[in-house]
Amino acid sequence: xxxxxxNVEGMSCNHCxxxxxxxxxxxxxxGKVDLASKKVDVTFDETKVTVEQIKEAIEDxxxxxx
Numbered sequence: 536x537x538x539x540x541x542n543v544e545g546m547s548c549n550h551c552x553x554x555x556x557x558x559x560x561x562x563x564x565x566g567k568v569d570l571a572s573k574k575v576d577v578t579f580d581e582t583k584v585t586v587e588q589i590k591e592a593i594e595d596x597x598x599x600x601x
Contacts, residue, residue, distance in 0.1 A: 537581045540574050541590065544599040551598070558592040 559566030564579035
């Protein structure tokens with residue numbers, strides 16, 4: 536398992552947290568949003584999903600991964 540921290544712009548409420556965590560979960564990964572710091576800690580199996588796929592899933596929800 537691999538851990539990464541992504542900076543995500545545009546999150547402002549609990550709905551945002553659920554959207555981002557849900558998008559990450561849909562890929563079989565685990566995401567934990569820290570709304571105050573605008574960071575998402577992601578744990579994933581690098582043999583099943585890539586960092587790019589995780590970024591795309593978050594961006595598909597309307598947020599910017601920077």
